[in-house]
Amino acid sequence: MAEWKVAQPKNKAAGWLEERLPIISLVNNVVGSDTPTPRNLNYFWNFGSLAGLMLVIQIISGVVLAMHYAATTGVAFDSVERIMRDVNYGWLIRYMHANGASFFFIAVYIHIFRGLYFGSYKAPREVLWMLGVVIFLLMMATAFMGYVLPWGQMSFWGATVITKLFSAVPVVGDSIVQLLWGGFSVDNPTLNRFFSLHFLLPFVIAGVVILHLWAKKISDSGNPLGIDVKSSADQIPFHPFYTVKDAYGAAVFFLIFAAFIFFMPNALGHPDNYIPAQPLVTPDSIVPEWYFLPFYAILRSIDFPLGIPGLFELVDAKLLGVLAMFASILVWLALPWLDTSKVRSGNFRPMFKWFFALLVIDMFFLMWLGAQKAEGNIPLYGKFATAYYFAYFVVILPILSRKETPLPLPESISNPVLKPAE
C-alpha cells in the first residue's frame, strides 16, 4: 500500500540529522509532500487535524493551569478563582481550557460521524478506526476527571454519580468504587488521584494518536467516494494542498472557538459549578457536560433488569444500564464486522443514508433527553431512542449490508464515470 519515501533535504544540517534520525522523512510521509492523498477529500476531512490541534491546545493550556492549581479539597475552588482573578491572563487560559474541552469533542464527534457515514471503519482501516475508539474512550475519562477539578457543586456530584456506577459490577463493585475514591466517599484522595490521572491521560492520548496516524499512513486516507485509489492521477501531495485546506478550516474553527472564549465563556458550563462543593447539599439536578449527555441518556433509559419477570434476574437494572452505556461505545469496535457492505461511502447506499440520518437525529435527541429530568414521558422516549441506537449497529447495518442494492460506483477518483456495482 503506502510506500515510504526517503527525504533528501538540500540543507546540509538537515541532511546530517536525517541520516541519523529520519524525522524529516517521517513528517513528509505522514502529513507532508511525500504523502499521496486522495484528491477529492471534502471539508469533513478537516476534523482529524482539528482534533489534533485541540489536543495540543488542551495540553498546553492545561500544563499552565496545573502550575497554579491546588488539588486539595479545601483550596481547589479558591485556587481556580485565583487563576481567574490574580494570575496574568489566567481567565483566558482557563476559559480556553474549559471551552477547549467542548470544542475538542465537537471536532471529534464530527470526525467520528464522518467515519460512520463514509465507511472509514471498513477494510483496510479497521485498526485505524479501533484506535480512534480508544482515543475517544480516553478523552471521555480525561474530560470527566477534568470537570471534577474545580471542585464546584457539579464537579462533586458528577464525580459521585459517575464513580458510583461502578458499584453495579457484581462482587468487586464496591471495592472498585473504594479504589476510585481512595476512601469511603468522594473526598480529598479522589480529587488528588483525578488530578494526577487528568494530567497523565492526555499524554496517553497523544501516544495513541501517533499510532492512529501510523495506521493512517499504512492504509491511506479514505475518501468521500469510498473507492480505492487506482492510479497516481487520483492523488495529490498532502502538502501543500491539504495543509493549506486544514489551515483554512482551523482558522474558521478557531473563530467560533474564540467567540465562545471571549463572548460567552460560561455558555457551555453549568452555573452550579460556581458554587463550591457541598457534600451535604445535593443540587436540584445533576447534569453532565453536553458531550456526555447521549450516553448518560442511554444509562438512564435502562431501568429494567435482564431476565424473566417474576422468575429470575440475570442482570439487575443498575448493572444493565451501566453495561448499556459502555456497550454503546464499545459496539463501535465491532463495526467493521457488523457492516459487511463492500461499498464504503454512504453516498452510494440509498437506504443506508436514511438510517444514518436517523442515527444523527437520534444522537441529538438522546443528548436532549440526557439534559431533562427523568419524569413524565422522558424515560419512555429514552427507551425508544436507545433502542434505535443499538438497532442501527447490531440489526440494521448487518441486514442492510446484505439486502441493499448500492448505486453504481465511479470508476476512479480522477475519472468519475459511473460504472455498475460489482
Next chain:
Amino acid sequence: MKLVKNIAIALTLSAAAFTGAQGAGTAKHPLQIDWSFSGPLGQFDQASAQRGWQVYKQVCSACHSLKYFRFRNLADIGYEEDMIKAFAAEYEVAGEPDDYGDPTTRSAEPKDPFPNPFPNDNAARSANGGALPPDLSLMIKARHDGANYVYSLLVGYEDAPADFDLGLGMNYNSYFKGSQIAMAEPLYEDAVEYEDGTPATKEQMAKDVVQFLMYVAEPSLEKRHNMGIKVVLYLLILSIILYISMKKIWKPVKAGRNFYED
C-alpha cells in the same frame, strides 16, 4: 427563651428543606433588564458599579461576605488609590500576633479581601434564623441568567397570597425557588443616600448592586471583550487570506493536473 429560638430555627429549616425539595420549577422567570455589560461589546457602567459598591457596603455586607473581592479591585471600577485606602481603613482585620504571642488587629489595607461579617458559618446561621447568607463573590455566575435573577429577586418581594403557607420567619418572593426565602426584603426606598445624588429607588439600587456584583464575579469582562474583538477580527482576516491562498494553490488540482507524472 433558648428553647423558643431553637424551635423557630428547626421550623425554618424544615420549611426550607420542604420547599427546597418540592420547589423546583416553581420560580417565576426573571425580569429581563438591558445591562450595559451584556453582549459581545458590553462594558461595565462605572458610575452604576460605584453606586452598587455603596449599596453592597451599606446594606448587603451586614450579612453577606465577598471573599474573592479585595479592596484593591476597586481601582477597576474607577476609585483612586487614596480612596481605596480610606475604604479599607474603615475595617478591622486580624493582624500578626504581637511579641507576646497575643492576637492583634489592624486596619484593613487594599491587599485584604473584604472582611466576612461573621467569624464562621455557624455564627452566620445563628444570626440569620438558621439560614446561611451565601457569599456573593460569584453569585451572578452561579445562577441561571444570574444578573436578571438577582435583580428580580431584590425587587420581587410581595405579600404572600392568602392561600400560601409561608414558613415561620420566611418571606414571600416568587422569583425564588419555592417562593419563600429566609432573607428579609433588603432594599427599600432611600436605604442608602447615593454620593452622586442619584435618587435611591428600590429598582435603582437593585440595578446598581447587580452591576457591582457582576464586576466582582467577572472582573476580567471588559478586558475579555476588548481582546475578543481583536482576536475575532484577526481570525476573520486570517480565514479570508487562507481561503484565497487555498483557492490559488488548488488551481492546478481543480484543472486536473497529475502531480506524479514526469
